[in-house]
Amino acid sequence: MTTTLHDPTVRTLLDELFTEAARDDQRPERHLPDDSQGRADALADVYMPISEAGGRLLYALVRAIRPAHVVEFGTSYGISTLYLAAAVKDNGVGHVYGSELSATKVTAARTSLAMAGLADRVTILEGDARETLAAVPGPIGLLLLDGWKELSLPVLHLLEPRLASGALVVADDITMPSMRDYLDHVRDPANGYLGVEFPVEDGMEISCRV
Template sequence: MTTLRTDPFPAVLQLLHAAAERDDDHDIGPLPPDATAAERADALAPIYMPVSDAGGALLYSLVRASRPQTVVEFGTSYGISTLYLAAAVRDNGEGRIVTTELSATKVAAARQNFADAGVADLIEVLPGDALETLTAVTGPVGLVLLDGWKDLYLPVLHLLEPHLAPGALVIADDTSFASVQPYLDHIRDPANGYVSTAFPVEDGMEVSCRS
């Protein structure tokens, strides 16, 4: 039995996926063009923006296979993707997760979800702007999940690169979004030190290995 199939974990995950299916019911409306990152995060607080079941299974498998000592996630939201990461860390028997989220509403909800699922002891949640909170991360970082604001994928990667272990995996979600293209251009250029592969999972995932 894996953590994914051991109570109370699957029940919590099922409830979160069910709630996320109602994302389209929320009419957020257009945000002011000069809205700050914090204002955007507050406006989008009702939206789960989850990783898919298939994407979560891929994350679980990659963590199990690579056995990273430190996993860093950019974009906690309500913690669905974090739970898949934590299940793998639990089943590996070693490691920790550092995740960051700007919305105070989501930070509180995610922490409760982690406690309900029985994996809170594996996860450190950093509230605030990722470009500030992630400066406190120390290496070696064995796996990174980029799943926050798409235009920040590349700045966050640059911030974490000095702490990446040789062979570290960097996973980007929602790579079909146009705003992810600058990141993809960088990560797919061999001169930048990665071997990268696209996975056809939901809105797309890019899995890249630091050489």
């Protein structure tokens, strides 16, 4: 059985995106505003991607649980989105809804998805995720949280009523101090999750809605 991830066009595109993302540390430092939109605009050229191992993990999770709806907070240049979209395509069912503040990144992500032949599998919503994701359909089978870290918990709270029983919530960069409140929430059994930390780069937390 083949996978879309092995398609030469998709593989080449991912390689190019990861190569460009590897230059993030070389990009000039700049003053960052306090507000989310200002930060997004100031960092419009910074990729901030998941790792390749994290992408393969996302692909495998979506293939395994076959969710009808996948939601991504923090699309950026669309690297993680490509993995999610490839998985729903190979499942033959499902749709990905992404949210991104930067207009530059929205355009770039949509272009990459079109180049990969996956544009029909994804809807990218431009703007504040606390507003754009308010109307995405449920039940949500997989939620990826990879936007501004201090907003991970508010976005989760927004979408919790639409999480399917057994839904997976994946949070990236959990070693960052700003993820503390989020981790406290999903690691408290009283809040209805059972999870595990996955050791990939800055860490992923995979939580099952039980």
